[in-house]
Amino acid sequence: AEIAVVGLGYIGLPTAITFANAGFRVTGYEIRKEVVERINSRKAHIVEPEIDELLKKAVESGNLRATSDPDDIRGKDAYIICVQTPLNEDKTPNLGYLEDAVRTVARAMKRGSLIVIESTVPPLTTIKMAKLIEEITGLKPGEDFYMVHAPERVMPGRIFEELVYNSRIFGGITPESAELAERLYRSFVKGRTFKTSSTVSEVVKLMENTFRDVNIALANEFAYLAHQYGIDVFEAIELANTHPRVRIHTPGIGVGGHCLPKDPHLLVWPARDDFGLIRLAREINDGMPLLAKDLLFDALKTVNLPPEKAVVAVLGLAYKGDSDDTRNSPALTFVDEIRDEVAEVRTHDPLVGGTHENLEDALRGADAAVIATDHTAFKSLDWEKLGSLMRTKILVDGRHVVENPPVGFVFKGVGRGGY
Ligand code: SAJ
Known part of the structure; x- marks a missing residue:
């Protein structure tokens, strides 16, 4: 199968490299021209263990090429979208990058293409994007093309290992979509794989990071308490964690990165109610x-x-x-x-x-x-x-x-x- 990976950032580039080294012909599409040039000259623009050797192997085998010309990704069997979904100033999701990527794919794809969204998205987004593709192409979702949400779960610093060994979720807009994506990723994934609907998959991804964020907020509130009582919270946590069912997270100066500060907002954004715990955890952190x-x-x-x-x-x-x-x-x-x-x-x-x-x-x-x-x-x-x-x-x-x-x-x- 011929694959296009759309967006060559922290997730897209390692994913493109991994598919290429698993034997697929991969075209990486990226709008930043300087990134395309760097990749084609075998130099990664992100820091990650092993990335330089693996990129070199992928490019030299002829299996990976980067481009910023949308014509180069025409008629592929599969499109894997790995673009950022940041927040706006007012904490609402900015789906502009994703919509641009989906439009680019819609113009390039063929009947029968599989489209995978790896980006973390608010619930129901994959179905909306399938409709957008239908509007642009006239193709029927689930019949004329297949669409899946397959969230990445890798930890920066261990990306290449976790890409292979973590278990993966494939949320299809139809069961057949999920089946096709699972088969594609099985070419290198050694972890367990699960199939579900696209909306469940979107929620699962957001629940994982919200779980971590809320737990860190609890640990951070314990840190505040420790100042009130004049004790060392780390001593207290270590002792509490000797209980067989307690696993308190690590307090600290805050919670950063591209995921944890954003994903709890994406989870509650499309919902009608207030969800105080999740929002309060964000404020604490x-x-x-x-x-x-x-x-x-x-x-x-x-x-x-x-x-x-x-x-x-x-x-x-x-x-x-x-x-x-x-x-x-x-x-x-x-x-x-x-x-x-x-x-x-x-x-x-x-x-x-x-x-x-x-x-x-x-x-x-x-x-x-x-x-x-x-x-x-x-x-x-x-x-x-x-x-x-x-x-x-x-x-x-x-x-x-x-x-x-x-x-x-x-x-x-x-x-x-x-x-
Ligand atoms: N942090 C704490 N206390 C803790 C753990 C983390 O203060 O006990 C802080 C870190 O210092 C950092 C922030 O939280 O500032 C986030 O770091 P992290 O190591 O928790 O997570 P990320 O953002 O590097 O990666 C997370 C991971 N998600 C989970 O572990 C549930 C990763 O598996 C995801 O793939 C990634 O988000 C993502 O892309 O969504």
């Missing part, structure tokens, strides 16, 4: 950078340093440890929150960059260090040594990276009551 800010300002007060005189070094900009992705990163929110209230904000992230490439340079003469990302590189820092570079020794840990407060520091941490 969005508020966490402000708790970190309060902790920083408390520490400055302890040493009698007015915030407007303070030089603050923020360590970590990525939304999570060992990632270079800053989408919706709580570290960036934190920086924005303090920027106008302190003398200077410096930033340092070994994978993202920042104002200071070198950690020592970022800390030299600073009054406070704030850890905003749990990069592995931050876990083994010698704070007693680094402290000698600083003007004032304040350390705020937003990600439970530092186990024991270093000697001589004013130490604060999210969920670390009692310091």
